[in-house]
Amino acid sequence: MTSTTVVRLKQQQISQLISKGKRLDGRGLRDYREIRVEQGIIEKAEGSARVLLGKTEVMAGVKIEFGQPFPDTPNEGVLTVNAELVPLASPTFEPGPPDENAIELARVVDRGIRESNAIDLEKLCIEPGKKVLVLFVDIYVLNHDGNLIDASALAALAALINTKVFNYEVEGGEIKIKPGYTPLPINNHPVAVTLAKINDQLVVDPWLEEEQIMDARITITTDNQGNICAIQKGGGGYFTPKQVFEAIQIAREKAVEIRRKLGWSK
Amino acid sequence: MTSTTVVRLKQQQISQLISKGKRLDGRGLRDYREIRVEQGIIEKAEGSARVLLGKTEVMAGVKIEFGQPFPDTPNEGVLTVNAELVPLASPTFEPGPPDENAIELARVVDRGIRESNAIDLEKLCIEPGKKVLVLFVDIYVLNHDGNLIDASALAALAALINTKVFNYEVEGGEIKIKPGYTPLPINNHPVAVTLAKINDQLVVDPWLEEEQIMDARITITTDNQGNICAIQKGGGGYFTPKQVFEAIQIAREKAVEIRRKLGWSK
Amino acid sequence: MTSTTVVRLKQQQISQLISKGKRLDGRGLRDYREIRVEQGIIEKAEGSARVLLGKTEVMAGVKIEFGQPFPDTPNEGVLTVNAELVPLASPTFEPGPPDENAIELARVVDRGIRESNAIDLEKLCIEPGKKVLVLFVDIYVLNHDGNLIDASALAALAALINTKVFNYEVEGGEIKIKPGYTPLPINNHPVAVTLAKINDQLVVDPWLEEEQIMDARITITTDNQGNICAIQKGGGGYFTPKQVFEAIQIAREKAVEIRRKLGWSK
């Protein structure tokens, strides 16, 4: 919570520009920063990706292990999403177990993947109630310049798309690893779009300095069909119903745009 | 540790009244505050109760699970008593894992139940050494106005009396839940009675402001037969042997009184 | 980090003496303090020892349990070394989980035992991949007057030499304890020798006040054959290659001396 005069002035400037439909970094209110995605950068992981969203940098890795299903979903593999806000990414991140921000981040990304049925978890079942594949998606934030949710959701999905599952066969109750890999089947491409409310305007993909002055944010995850599969309002402010409906509309359009840009749609 | 003049004066007044055989809230030295017990208030728990001891308010819930016996008691079910001093109950309670006060509270209540054989743990054994019922008694302090031990012991016992065990049968090593419930058999009704030493006098059921000035406290748990099954001295003061013997006598009388009042004796 | 004038003066004196080849406690630069070893002092442990190195006092206890091997060494028993810097040993030790100093201490001792093959872990295997003996070596520092590593390594080895393994036999997959004990077979006697660099001189077995002014320390563990099996440099200073080679030579000589003194060599 810096409070020097310079910072205040810059914040006022950001806010005033937005009320005129402009942003300090030159973007329009509904423009994303440049998005770059690299996949397969960690050979030891079953899947991996690095996403740059402007200067925000997030890596995701997927590891697969054998494990047990949850008692209430005996026919499904297990998906676990974890996020680490490692201290090299920002002077405000501390070493230690995930705090509420890291936990919220992981759970919002998790819901987008889960609720859109991006992964067919039933295909990860080996023996119902006993043995399944467990997918660990680990999100690793390397540089924090705002909008970690969208960058993390992209990194997680890109890593899953990149994931190869080792072949195996079950013989007499024992699992045997066989040579070769099969790509993880991806059924849907959920895209999270975050909007910040600043000076009563909605701006897409807020960067760090915008996040510091926003009233509230809303993240809307939509699927290939344009349906809404996850929402998360954050921050200590509010939205009117009208603003929410407007945000939904923008998020759906942006998701189509991003999916097209990244080659995730026909 | 408040130290303003007003508090000091009030404490002196409490102490002086006690030396005259009186108490600030009008009770005699050996009177309990009003006791109210409600059972069955949490339908999702196998047993539950809420106890009001004056303004002190404690809830207890019983959950039952299948589990393994301890290696040294292979023929007995498992009884686990846990206490949470949740922060809504007092400005002095902090969120976090149980501190020494919460742990002592749980262990004193546990010993009263265990040593009086209130529950026949052998009846909770399903398959010796392998499968037993596990009883979780969770004590939840909702308002702290002194004498948490007696209120918690009453709440735990009332919740156990209220407990229904789901029916089950064992077929070929597999446990099957059957319809219906059976009450948990209760063999004894241990009652914990706490006395505080203030100004060299013994007072029963200390409330919060008495606890703040007491030299020491002693909790004596007696069973239906009037035998002693658990004792715990607390606080940084001491008792003479004579005071201890006097306390035992009072505790036995008070336990009979409480048991009769709550309908726990013939 | 005491910084009073008296302490400073004493530290200067220690440092100046060392540059003249002398030490404040009268030792020569390459002399150990008196070493005393007592074994078998904890009857309830499978093995135990207490080591006094001057005023530094360390106890080690060995417990043996049945357990599972690590997946990558299915034919070997498990050796676990843990160290506790319990707060009664020094005003600078705090209660709580092992800190970086305790963890380093345990791991350095562990490597000396492991890398010298002092214990034949394969002999601790009961059923490959399933059941093995697990050796817990617990190092307990009781008084800290410097050079905890050497004292702990001696205590751990002395406790292992003192260890008796209960007899057992495997019948139809079940392990049965039989009467009697067998000594744990010891194949080698690794000895850790620590040297401190003070005023560009190497001194053996630094005591506490020397540790407070040393630039760096190096611990060299050698085996019965005079080979090097573990090294650990510590502290915020450095050694030249020449100093390292000199330290190796000294450490080998000292280890022979200690082994002879303790009756660990022919």
Place this chain on the structure above:
Amino acid sequence: MSSKPERLIDEKGLRLDGRKPDELRPIKIEVGVLANADGSAYIEQGKNKILAAVYGPKELHPKHLALPDRMVLRCRYHMAPFSVQERKSPAPSRREIELSKVIREALEPAIFLEYYPRTATDVFIEVLQADGGTRCASITVASLALADAGIPMRDLVAACSVGKVDGTIVLDLMDVEDKVGEADLPLAYMPNLDAITLLQMDGNLTPEEFEKAVSLAIEGCKKIYNMQREALKARYVSVKEVEE
């Protein structure tokens, strides 16, 4: 130990507990129920039983966490071990940590935080029994505990969930509807400011379904808001009666 029902809405359009799609569960609210807290309230909504207590405004330790221009609001949502079917460990789960955060952010817009700079206020929520929709009921009851503590507020916050069940948009999901249904959307609302202060969703909704769901949730919140006001009034009346 419970099995999933085949249908959640019967041929008459009624839900498992007999409610119509746009019907709330029975709600009972009481304000000022705990002696030690600066403010407190209790809610029963269906089988949910939730207590909230407020301590504050008060000094903040350590002091460098205090803010020069506003009060710090802290919030802990916690479930009793016996509140759910399988015993819950008392250590805070990831779910409880996330809910503590979104509940706090749902209450903040209602409070004049700038009135008490350099202080902190704690909101402690204990779910004694859970049956779906606990985060919403927690916001509803915590908002009353804040009012009871005399914290200056712009408006009360009322909260309610909507969802999609057997293809129908329904109000105030109970546990089984939440678990088996196609979508769950908890929403918190301040009627006087037309302000949505909590909005989450998971499941699958078309934009049209979403608009319908939000409208229904706001209707639900307005009904709950009226009950909140009644409960506050009852509290003041009873206090006055005691004082007279």
Place this chain on the structure above:
Amino acid sequence: MSSKPERLIDEKGLRLDGRKPDELRPIKIEVGVLANADGSAYIEQGKNKILAAVYGPKELHPKHLALPDRMVLRCRYHMAPFSVQERKSPAPSRREIELSKVIREALEPAIFLEYYPRTATDVFIEVLQADGGTRCASITVASLALADAGIPMRDLVAACSVGKVDGTIVLDLMDVEDKVGEADLPLAYMPNLDAITLLQMDGNLTPEEFEKAVSLAIEGCKKIYNMQREALKARYVSVKEVEE
């Protein structure tokens, strides 16, 4: 790996280790055994082997925990992993946390806490080998470590357990008697003040048995008290000899 005996008292009225019912185990006490601590002592009571160290009085961090009118006494009772049959995890168990509290409260009445306001004194107890009655032996030895540290005291605290075994009240329970017996009653006592500073019990005793048990425990404490005084004297003599 051990089996329970059928009888704990034989036909001659003797216990498994040959003791009479009112007989203490052999006790060995040494004062001033650790170089770094301000005070220390070591006790062997049967197979129990326990070290106590005292650091203090000293400044308290963080300072807001200090008390304006008295010293804060802190106490940690801890068991070495190798002290018992099955290896004990070094993390403090619930039992160790409770015992740390009751031991502290058994020592406090002996100390003139008001002599050193705003300070803290730490008592660290390490059980190196446990064989029943460790909390009592810990109080006995910690009391000597406090005296050795020069902490001003009203009296030494001696502690001893009694119990009921095969229907007989016996003094100074060893492990197997504690586990198989019908009652266990640890008690701490300051003879000069006729003050009981620790009293716990679990098991089953009639009021008459209880009175008998307390009397026997106090007799035991008095014997231990004499040994404590001898050990202190031996310490001072040896210190004096060193100094001369």
Place this chain on the structure above:
Amino acid sequence: MSSKPERLIDEKGLRLDGRKPDELRPIKIEVGVLANADGSAYIEQGKNKILAAVYGPKELHPKHLALPDRMVLRCRYHMAPFSVQERKSPAPSRREIELSKVIREALEPAIFLEYYPRTATDVFIEVLQADGGTRCASITVASLALADAGIPMRDLVAACSVGKVDGTIVLDLMDVEDKVGEADLPLAYMPNLDAITLLQMDGNLTPEEFEKAVSLAIEGCKKIYNMQREALKARYVSVKEVEE
């Protein structure tokens, strides 16, 4: 899911990846890669991929941890969960805690700590992929991140491991050589001061083998040192280009 090879050095004297015994793996270094950190660097050494970031010098909280005469250097070596074959829990392991300590002590001799009394500097190291020798590569890259942050240094620290594999002393062990080999010796070195700042070993070496190993490690460090200098130069040139 991997099996141990029978031989690590073939009949031509080459290693599994075709290297000669005294050959380093391919190394790629980049300085100034993270936007928020005061200094940062990235290294790839074989399949190792490691990022280091430096924050500082800065104020230390709580203040009583600050030192009156020098800067406090803090260091965290941490592995990403996906960096190794079996997923690693993100909680720091005992190994990571030890390595954080020895890496810090390998960097300290290079820094003029006395220039910034009462401050702290943090070095955060994240291993994104591990393939043997991560502690050495971490020192190499952290040393560049410190330089990039403008921390005044006596020299860069270069680090490299040597080991004994099939009886041969080899440079820069990769994972399989580390696990199956007979000895592993990581070493950090400042060429300008002829100073060894990290030295560890486990395995079995004769004194002669040890001397040979140390010499080879120092040779390796010198090569890496030159690459470090090149990487720093590249950074300054590119910064200058941007500025112009």
